[in-house]
Every structure is written in structure tokens, then in C-alpha cells.
Amino acid sequence: MKLFDYARTSRVSDAVGLVAGHPGGAFIGGGTELTNLMKDGVLAPDLVVDVGALALADIGVRKGQLLIGATARMGDVAEHPVVRERFPVISEALLASASPQVRNRATIGGNLMQRTRCWYYRDVGSACNKREPGSGCPAIGGQNRWHAIHGGSDHCIAVHPSDLAVSLTALDATVLTLGPDGRRSIPIGDFYRLPGSTPDQETALRHGELITAVEIPESGPAAGSRYLKLRDRATFEFAVVSVAAALIQAGGVVTDVRLAFGGIATRPWRSAGAEEALRGHPLTQATIAAAGRALVDGAQPREHNAFKVELVQRALADILEDFGGRK
Amino acid sequence: MADSDALSTGERSRRNVLKAGAAVAVSGGVAPLALAHPAVAAESALPPPASTAEVTLRVNGVRRNVTVESRVTLLDALRERLGVTGPKKGCDRGECGACTVLVEGQRVKSCMTLAVMEDNRDITTVEGLARGDELHPVQAAFIQRDAFQCGFCTSGQIMSAVACIKEGHTGSHAEIRDWMSGNLCRCGCYPNIVEAVRDAAKGGKL
Ligand SMILES: Cc1cc2nc3c(=O)[nH]c(=O)nc-3n(C[C@H](O)[C@H](O)[C@H](O)COP(=O)(O)OP(=O)(O)OC[C@H]3O[C@@H](n4cnc5c(N)ncnc54)[C@H](O)[C@@H]3O)c2cc1C
Ligand code: FES
Ligand code: FES
Numbered sequence: 001m002k003l004f005d006y007a008r009t010s011r012v013s014d015a016v017g018l019v020a021g022h023p024g025g026a027f028i029g030g031g032t033e034l035t036n037l038m039k040d041g042v043l044a045p046d047l048v049v050d051v052g053a054l055a056l057a058d059i060g061v062r063k064g065q066l067l068i069g070a071t072a073r074m075g076d077v078a079e080h081p082v083v084r085e086r087f088p089v090i091s092e093a094l095l096a097s098a099s100p101q102v103r104n105r106a107t108i109g110g111n112l113m114q115r116t117r118c119w120y121y122r123d124v125g126s127a128c129n130k131r132e133p134g135s136g137c138p139a140i141g142g143q144n145r146w147h148a149i150h151g152g153s154d155h156c157i158a159v160h161p162s163d164l165a166v167s168l169t170a171l172d173a174t175v176l177t178l179g180p181d182g183r184r185s186i187p188i189g190d191f192y193r194l195p196g197s198t199p200d201q202e203t204a205l206r207h208g209e210l211i212t213a214v215e216i217p218e219s220g221p222a223a224g225s226r227y228l229k230l231r232d233r234a235t236f237e238f239a240v241v242s243v244a245a246a247l248i249q250a251g252g253v254v255t256d257v258r259l260a261f262g263g264i265a266t267r268p269w270r271s272a273g274a275e276e277a278l279r280g281h282p283l284t285q286a287t288i289a290a291a292g293r294a295l296v297d298g299a300q301p302r303e304h305n306a307f308k309v310e311l312v313q314r315a316l317a318d319i320l321e322d323f324g325g326r327k
Numbered sequence: 328m329a330d331s332d333a334l335s336t337g338e339r340s341r342r343n344v345l346k347a348g349a350a351v352a353v354s355g356g357v358a359p360l361a362l363a364h365p366a367v368a369a370e371s372a373l374p375p376p377a378s379t380a381e382v383t384l385r386v387n388g389v390r391r392n393v394t395v396e397s398r399v400t401l402l403d404a405l406r407e408r409l410g411v412t413g414p415k416k417g418c419d420r421g422e423c424g425a426c427t428v429l430v431e432g433q434r435v436k437s438c439m440t441l442a443v444m445e446d447n448r449d450i451t452t453v454e455g456l457a458r459g460d461e462l463h464p465v466q467a468a469f470i471q472r473d474a475f476q477c478g479f480c481t482s483g484q485i486m487s488a489v490a491c492i493k494e495g496h497t498g499s500h501a502e503i504r505d506w507m508s509g510n511l512c513r514c515g516c517y518p519n520i521v522e523a524v525r526d527a528a529k530g531g532k533l
Contacts, residue, residue, distance in 0.1 A: 001398040002398070003378050003396060003397070003398060004378065004397055004398060005376035005377055005378050005397065006376060006377065006378070006380065006397035006441070006443050007373070007374065007375070007376035007377075008374075008443075008444075009373050011373070014373045018373075018376065028441075028444070030439075030440070031439055031440050031441060031444060032421055032436070032439045032440075035400065035438075035439045035440070035441065036420050036421060036439065038398070039419065039420070047376055048397065048441075049376075050443075050444055052444065098421075098509075099424065099508055099509025099510075100434060100487070100490070100491070100494075100496075100506055100508075100509055101421075101424060101427055101434045101435050101436045101487065101509045102421060102436065102439075102509065104433045104434060104435055105435050105436075105439070105440060234504075234505075234508075235504070235505050235508040236508040236509060
């Protein structure tokens with residue numbers, strides 16, 4: 001790990017000012033991601049600003065919006081009664097993430113900013129357009145079992161790993177930030193970028209811009225939402241594929257539905273097509289199959305990950321069964 | 328427009344809160360949640376960033392002062408600087424749990440936090456569990472159940488188990504397996520570890 005300066009402050013404006021004023025500056029929340037990346041030489045900040053002492057850890061509902069502070073810990077958010085009861089998909093996604101020790105420390109801001117688990121990105125001996133723009137993407141012709149079937153480009157097919165981000169994508173969350181130019185509210189759909197020809201630019205955040213909170217609207221679908229995560233082992237593993245579903249039915253038909261997917265795309269993947277196939281229809285074998293087909297429409301499987309095309313459709317059918325749908 | 332409105336309506340506030348990197352606090356209306364006004368935090372002098380720091384760690388009840396580079400993990404500070412070798416370095420990447428310690432009573436992986444981030448906190452390692460010759464109930468249960476072979480993962484397993492039981496995540500074998508999943512055992516002693524955690528949880532006197 002390269003030597004760096006460390007600072008801790010209880011003032012948000014100081015934290016932002018410090019990082020904004022240093023091209024090589026970075027925030028640190030729980031450190032469960034940044035320490036790994038620094039050890040591996042993937043990131044090498046020369047200034048690390050600890051956000052742990054900022055008063056940004058509140059969780060609560062205000063004006064019909066759930067506000068989760070950026071320094072709230074994954075474990076505390078997962079077990080918060082309001083989150084469990086009115087936004088269960090968030091709680092389920094968090095409890096299916098990492099391990100209890102990691103969740104005790106990892107923050108919501110750090111979780112949203114975690115980097116891909118693509119092994120070529122993590123290995124500084126490999127080329128990687130995300131880590132070293134222009135060096136190439138060995139995943140496209142290499143080992144790509146974990147990689148994306150949606151949202152990839154000729155430059156990058158790395159999957160976004162955050163379960164939390166998938167759940168927030170289903171619930172139309174907004175990321176609140178404070179940067180050197182002031183505050184911004186960024187809809188989560190605009191927060192994560194597709195790789196295109198600039199896979200190194202992963203989010204809409206600018207240098208020195210701090211996530212202060214995420215805001216999630218209360219709704220009927222949110223209250224009945226669910227998360228399903230399929231992994232290579234029962235627990236303590238990243239998703240091979242995952243589904244966040246928020247859905248309500250009235251008079252036997254789906255009246256409101258939001259579906260987001262993890263493990264299959266370069267960013268948390270909302271499928272308007274799958275939602276369209278269900279909205280206004282009853283949950284039947286035929287409509288569920290149609291939603292699955294719409295979900296994988298245009299998918300670009302690679303040598304080792306073609307199984308995800310089938311698996312994610314089955315995961316969708318499985319979770320819709322929980323809402324009373326028949327497979 | 329009040330800042331809180333700018334936040335809740337999603338409109339972008341163009342107000343400049345920082346001038347040329349210098350810190351200036353934002354003023355604004357009162358909002359029910361502190362996080363609605365992130366820039367209004369307690370006044371504090373900003374200590375200059377530094378590459379080394381003197382850190383106080385209260386390790387198993389004893390105050391220990393140590394000067395460390397910022398990049399030194401809590402695990403390395405404990406093992407290499409303070410001679411506390413109960414926490415083990417397995418993967419150094421958060422994946423195995425061998426380095427698990429309690430910080431302020433909560434289990435964390437000491438390989439993934441920096442010693443400077445833990446200044447003035449209570450750290451409990453496996454060395455701090457026994458009372459003299461009397462083993463902690465979790466330690467006793469691990470011996471009783473033969474819950475290890477090589478023992479490399481054991482101190483981490485025990486620290487994780489102590490927290491797992493306090494958290495109340497021991498209702499069933501499945502729940503124990505899930506909530507102990509951050510600790511790997513290469514010798515595959517999982518069935519006995521689960522039994523040991525179950526026994527210790529039932530014993531109640533932690
Ligand atoms: C073994 C292991 C297994 C895991 N499994 C899963 C899993 O199954 N699912 C899953 O979703 N995740 C998983 N994770 C990832 C884990 O969720 C992240 O490491 C964690 O959420 C990061 O949070 P942190 O606060 O520790 O971030 P840090 O390490 O402190 O920071 C991470 C990044 O975010 C930036 N950052 C931190 N806070 C802010 C902020 N407020 N504003 C702007 N930028 C900020 C930092 O500069 C850094 O770039 C796993 C991690 C480990 C180690
Ligand atoms: S050494 Fe810390 S988790 Fe493996
Ligand atoms: S006892 Fe050998 S690794 Fe667990």
C-alpha cells in the first residue's frame with residue numbers, strides 16, 4: 001500500500017474541501033473496499049479522508065421519503081424497523097451482502113461506490129480499460145463467467161457488484177450529494193454509467209463530491225418488495241444473478257411493477273421491457289415467460305456466461321411466484 | 328428555497344457551499360433529520376492530514392499508545408506493533424475472518440480497517456476473553472465440541488461467535504451458519520463449530 005496522508009473531520013464541508021482540493025484524494029467510509037483496492041494497487045490515493053465522524057448516519061422517513069444517511073452502516077440499515085417493514089427489498093439485499101463483520105463496518109456511500117469484482121480489474125498485472133484506459137479488456141475474450149450479458153461494450157463487460165444498488169434501482173432512489181459546486185440530487189438511473197468507450201468513468205460523481213444520503217419514495221410496491229439472490233454458495237458470496245421486485249396487483253392484474261437485476265449487467269439493470277410485459281396483466285405462466293423473454297432481449301452472452309440468459313429468467317419466474325404468480 | 332426543499336424535490340441547488348477548496352459551512356432552515364443538512368455539523372478544528380499518527384488503542388482493557396503510518400491496518404498494528412497475535416492474517420482481504428476482533432463490542436475484520444480509524448476505541452481479541460484461568464464459555468464450548476483441527480481460523484471463529492451470540496443470531500443451525508459465514512475454516516470443522524456456538528448460546532452466561 002502506498003503511503004498516504006489521513007484526515008478525519010466532523011464537518012462535511014471540510015471533508016469535501018479536502019478531497020476536492022487534492023487530485024489524489026479519496027473518502028473512506030468503512031474501509032472494507034478501499035483498503036483492499038489500495039493493497040492491490042488498484043487505487044493509490046495520496047490523501048484519505050475519513051467520513052466516519054460526519055453526522056450522516058441517520059435513517060428515517062420524512063415527507064414520504066426514506067432517507068438513509070451515507071455513513072449509516074449496512075447492518076444498521078438492514079435491521080432498521082422502518083426499512084424492514086416498508087422497504088423490505090433493501091433489507092433483504094443488504095442481509096444477502098458480504099458477511100456480518102463487513103456489514104458492521106461498511107457504509108451505504110461506500111457500498112454504492114464499490115468497484116467491480118472483475119478479476120482483471122482487481123489484478124494490476126492484467127490489462128483493464130477501467131483501471132488503465134486504453135490497455136484493453138481481457139475479459140471479452142478471456143474468463144468471463146462472472147461478466148455482463150447486458151450493458152457491455154467493446155471496452156468493458158464488468159458487472160456492477162452492489163446488491164444494495166439493485167434494490168435502490170427498483171425503488172427509484174435518488175442519490176444526494178454535496179460537492180465543491182454544491183448539492184445535487186441524482187436519480188439512481190443516472191448515477192451509474194454504461195461503460196461505452198469510457199469504462200473508467202463509472203458514476204456521475206465528480207472528484208470531491210460526497211454522497212450524503214439516499215432518498216427512496218414510499219410506495220405500495222416498495223412495501224411488498226422482495227430480493228432474490230442466486231450465488232455459487234449458500235451465503236457470503238456475490239450474486240451470479242439477482243432480482244429486486246416491487247409489485248402490486250389489483251383485481252387480479254399487475255397495476256404497478258418495478259424490476260431490477262444484478263449480476264447480469266455493467267450497472268444495476270432495470271428492465272422496462274419485462275415490466276411492460278406484466279403491467280396490466282395477471283401473473284400467469286404466459287405473462288411471466290413473456291417478461292423473461294423481454295428481459296433477455298438483446299442480451300450479449302459471452303463464452304462462459306451464456307447460462308445467465310436462462311438463469312435470470314428462472315430467477316424472475318421464481319420471485320414472481322412469491323407474488324402469487326404461477327411458473 | 329430552503330435547502331430541505333431542494334433535497335426533497337430533486338431540484339439542483341446551485342448554491343456554492345465551498346469556495347476554492349476552503350471550507351465554508353452552509354446555513355439553512357431547520358430540518359427534522361440531521362442528514363438533511365449535512366454541511367451543518369459540529370464545529371471542530373480540522374487537524375492537518377498526516378502520514379503518521381499517534382494512536383491509542385484500548386486492547387483488552389489496557390491502553391496502548393502506538394505511532395503508526397496511516398496505511399497500517401488494525402490487524403498489523405495489533406500483531407506487528409503490539410505483539411497481540413490472537414487475530415490471524417489469513418487472506419488480508421476480508422474473505423476469511425481469521426482476523427476478526429471486537430471493536431466497541433462489534434465484530435469487525437481487522438485486516439480491512441486502518442489503525443488510525445480506530446483511535447480511542449475498545450478492541451477485544453481472543454486474548455481478552457478468559458478471566459484468569461477460567462475460559463470464556465465460547466472457548467470452552469469449542470474445546471468441548473472439538474471445533475477445530477489446525478486452529479488457524481479458531482481465534483477469529485471464537486470472536487465472531489461471541490458477537491453472533493450477543494446479536495441473538497443463534498436461533499437455529501441454519502441461522503448460525505448464515506451469521507457465522509464470514510469465518511471460513513479450511514479444515515472444514517463447520518458442523519462442530521455450529522454445535523459449539525449452539526451450546527455456548529444455550530449456556531446463556533456470556
Ligand atoms: C469479502 C467481501 C464480500 C462482499 N460481498 C458483497 C456482496 O455480496 N454484495 C455486495 O453488495 N457487496 C459485497 N461486498 C462489498 C461491500 O459491500 C463493500 O466493501 C462495502 O459496502 C464498502 O463500503 P465501505 O464503507 O467499507 O467503503 P470504503 O471502502 O470506505 O469505500 C469504498 C469506495 O467508496 C468511496 N466512498 C466511501 N464513502 C463515500 C461517500 N460517502 N461518498 C462518496 N464516495 C464514498 C471511497 O472513496 C471508495 O472509493 C463484499 C466485500 C467483501 C470484503
Ligand atoms: S485476514 Fe482478515 S478476513 Fe482474512
Ligand atoms: S481449524 Fe484449520 S482452518 Fe479452521
